[in-house]
Amino acid sequence: MEIAQKTRQAAQNLAVLSSEEKNQALESIAQALEAATPAIVAANEEDCRVAQAEGISSALYARLKLGESKLQSAIAGVRDVIQLPDPVGTLQIHRELDQGLILRRVTCPLGVLGIIFEARPEALIQITSLAIKSGNGVILKGGKEALRSCQTLVEVIHRALENTSVSPDAVQLLTTREEIRTLLGWDEYVDLIIPRGSNAFVRYVQENTRIPVLGHADGICHLYVDQVVDFEQAVSLAVDGKTQYPAACNAIETLLVHQAIASQFLPLVAQALQEKGVKLLGDAKTREILPVEAATEEDWRTEYSDLILSVKVVESLEEAIGHINIYGSKHTDAIATTNPETAQLFLNLVDAAGVYHNCSTRFADGFRYGFGAEVGISTQQMPPRGPVGLEGLVTYKYQLTGQGHIAATYSGKDAKPFTHRDIAE
Amino acid sequence: MEIAQKTRQAAQNLAVLSSEEKNQALESIAQALEAATPAIVAANEEDCRVAQAEGISSALYARLKLGESKLQSAIAGVRDVIQLPDPVGTLQIHRELDQGLILRRVTCPLGVLGIIFEARPEALIQITSLAIKSGNGVILKGGKEALRSCQTLVEVIHRALENTSVSPDAVQLLTTREEIRTLLGWDEYVDLIIPRGSNAFVRYVQENTRIPVLGHADGICHLYVDQVVDFEQAVSLAVDGKTQYPAACNAIETLLVHQAIASQFLPLVAQALQEKGVKLLGDAKTREILPVEAATEEDWRTEYSDLILSVKVVESLEEAIGHINIYGSKHTDAIATTNPETAQLFLNLVDAAGVYHNCSTRFADGFRYGFGAEVGISTQQMPPRGPVGLEGLVTYKYQLTGQGHIAATYSGKDAKPFTHRDIAE
Structure with missing residues (x-):
């Protein structure tokens, strides 16, 4: 004490x-x-x-x-x-x-x-x-x-x-x-x-505390590869997101792939990832295309922090967003697509601190965002959310200065109106 | 569910x-x-x-x-x-x-x-x-x-x-x-x-919840009357702070008075408050000046929400600030003084959502601050703090859009530097 x-x-x-x-x-x-x-x-x-x-x-x-x-x-x-x-x-x-x-x-x-x-x-x-x-x-x-x-x-x-x-x-x-x-x-x-x-x-x-806590409980990040997509770019985003630093909280743990391109895209991405030593786990539809072990329900909730990636084929953008909003940890989730409307829907509807389009989830970081220093990444819903710089270590106070002003002047029948005029710097 | x-x-x-x-x-x-x-x-x-x-x-x-x-x-x-x-x-x-x-x-x-x-x-x-x-x-x-x-x-x-x-x-x-x-x-x-x-x-x-809570636990607000002060104004701030709406959380519960002016000021403020039906409780020094009941340690921690006011004579600004930082609820605290340096010290050193100089604590309110509507007043240390308008009901997300950008480009020996250039609207 x-x-x-x-x-x-x-x-x-x-x-x-x-x-x-x-x-x-x-x-x-x-x-x-x-x-x-x-x-x-x-x-x-x-x-x-x-x-x-x-x-x-x-x-x-x-x-x-x-x-x-x-x-x-x-x-x-x-x-x-x-x-x-x-x-x-x-x-x-x-x-x-x-x-x-x-x-x-x-x-x-x-x-x-x-x-x-x-x-x-x-x-x-x-x-x-x-x-x-x-x-x-x-x-x-x-x-x-x-x-x-x-x-x-x-x-x-x-x-x-x-x-x-x-x-x-x-x-x-x-x-x-x-x-x-x-x-x-x-x-x-x-x-x-x-x-x-x-x-x-x-x-x-x-x-175990009543004190506010700044921290993230999990980093379960997703990359969703849409049906309208640059294959090479999407492969590169998957490889960077998984392998550039697998222990980081902003590495991807699950790859979601639209069914319309799954049979073409999955072999490409699997080869690139396996060359980097990544072990893949897949849902039933993935396993019709790739010879990988089965991913279980538990896999969708797992932060591997390792060279392991679970893969799921989805029927639609909506299914991808639904999966992310259920299993994600609200950290950072990305879409690869060349369709700007699809990208905008994804950015609007995914509930996460970071929502990315055509870039790697690994950018979720205070230094990369230009905050200079980072005290942590928050996956809470309330601000500060996402990478937190020095601004997460301050609060604010309201300073009101008057000349004897009292509230009674501004209430009742003859209430004086407030001016509420913002003062320019 | x-x-x-x-x-x-x-x-x-x-x-x-x-x-x-x-x-x-x-x-x-x-x-x-x-x-x-x-x-x-x-x-x-x-x-x-x-x-x-x-x-x-x-x-x-x-x-x-x-x-x-x-x-x-x-x-x-x-x-x-x-x-x-x-x-x-x-x-x-x-x-x-x-x-x-x-x-x-x-x-x-x-x-x-x-x-x-x-x-x-x-x-x-x-x-x-x-x-x-x-x-x-x-x-x-x-x-x-x-x-x-x-x-x-x-x-x-x-x-x-x-x-x-x-x-x-x-x-x-x-x-x-x-x-x-x-x-x-x-x-x-x-x-x-x-x-x-x-x-x-x-x-x-x-x-009883892990969900974030927006609310205030108490409204123990103070008015400190400094030794260099306009008596009439200070009396008016005390009367407004206590009686304009005693059940409000921004009403004052304790009046702190500098000892140098206590013998002159206390009788004036006591008369004005008692005319409004306020019951006073005082510490030992107050009771040497005013015939009121004794305030106990418990009184300094009590939100009366009623026409009751505890009064304490302090030796210095520092004692006043110390009392507020121990017993206050970080809601709103005010100083009455004509000395601008004293006022600035008070505004800097009192730890509360609202720190006021020469105006009534009753102004602590979202409508009066010009927020249009108020969802509540927060006495938490982290933002949102104080009166919370619609901004307390939103959070933010980071949207990052690229053209296939990957983190590997920006790390290692030949790391590309970031530009970190703010874009004007």
Whole structure:
């Protein structure tokens, strides 16, 4: 509780700092990380040694490992965040309600973020930068494998902040697994939880806190290949969507193909995918054309995160849209077609954060959208939805200034009317 | 479940209708309500008779009663909603990511709204209009006292929609209290719950559903009277804030007064408030000046919704802000001062949806802000925050259109750079 209160206190001061003060603190962090590189690398080597002794998988080891070059690019990332526009203080509404009664809607920090991440220790650097830039305090919980790396990083960050306007208390590290539960219960002190981890973990977090959660439960993305289509382009979209980075949440898991072209298209796409090592599973109609294993009902709901793709032949655009709206996870779904009317129907009727026409689902990403940095991808229905940049870490307040204006003037029989005049900048 | 599925289906069609089609449906509803006025009034009279026989309070009776003139203004409200701009289809981002790869962020309906309201049957008319205008299906649950009124209203609305582009299935009525629990469990079909009712009820809803909830848990608003202040203006703000409509969530519950002016100001404000029938409760320092009952710790956390006001003398601006940030409900808090620096500190440091300077907290309202219609006031930290207009009933999707663009082109050694060029309208 004390940690939460201290973070909240520090966050209140951080919230009102100027962009310059926040950027100075970030530059101080970047320099301190550079200077402390040997200590950070040494702490990480110890983490890696212990993890290896405990039989960590090679994939996890690769994520845990923080060598000098990975650290350098994380430090470059801090300076990238300095360059981003300050999300705080944006005037969204500026309106005269009546003479001398002026309404302003201005963006402001959320307060305190609770961020739970996995093995990659450099995520701590990125998250801390985004939190400070957006004026928020942050309580961090990293993977247990990265404990020494995270402790060293936070020590360096604390020292770096000591001579800046940002209090070191604004950045806190939790070190035990039990503290996750504690963090989820701090609904009076923490304003947003961002869990970065497996789908099961994100769901666990959503079900165990009253604090709003920014995260995506699943990434079940589709590519639908229409009957009027450029075959070569559609094959290329399927290959890129599945194989360019199969573990990403924006990779496709299911390919839907219109029956009118299935017998021609499926052999083409199957060959291209199989050359990339993709295993195909198909529904009955697909299996009349391709010699692949059967896809079950469960496959339509599965995020493989691997070189596996389920394939279904559909009778119509409507069936494709219906399938996506039932089995998709509202992340990103694409259509390949040269018919603009069909494409527009698809974009209108598919209910997902991203609806794409003739491009790969792999573009669903904050950097690619030009947001500079990404705090995560939300598959929730309410905004922020889709890739979320710094704007997901701020809220707004309404500031109303008057000259003694009271509501009684504007009600009853002789009510004065409001002017409701937007004020141009 | 069948109701939820039917509503979802109808909502999918409603989501893509033009503004004209939605406005035609609303005009058809307005005309049908006019034509059915005798039947609606008769059903409501039956509700009122039963409620009276069961010993309903006079306040509740007044809310339940739907006479011809109340109905007429509700019908006028439908036509007001027709005049509001369509919140769907707004282009929020329009950006070239690379040549021929165009990103658009466009507002779209949430899907299906679940709205639980109290005795006032005309609320059903307003809610239905806002839902249709924003392209959402709606599942309604009214107070049990208003059952016959609500059933008649929905029958009329269903008939009115039959010859329009909006399916009658888009508007559904639940009639039993048990169905509230059912509604809260429909997280696959319902996208937003708006509970309109007591604080306790809103909290019950928040704790019993995984669906996002738009609502406010409390309205504990403050007025802080600084040491540099126009006494007459400050008295007027206190009287308006407390007495203009004491049951409103934006009425003040606590008055904070700087100690430097307490002995002069408190007698003035006490006299003005007591003339309006306000009962005062005070902390120790207040009671050295005013002969009032003691306010307890519990009082600082209490929304009286009545002509009662707790009063506390504070040593400084900082103490006032600290008190508000601990005990307030992040709804609306005001400062009375003629010192602009003090005012700015207050506006920056108080964490609330509304922060006001020299005006009454009673202005916290969607109509007064110029939003045309209000679906509620949110005291959540994340947007939408404060008074929420039609924009609270929509979300957005990212539409990306390409010409066969794949992500592989933009990664690796020879990665092509993005252009990230915003396209002017």
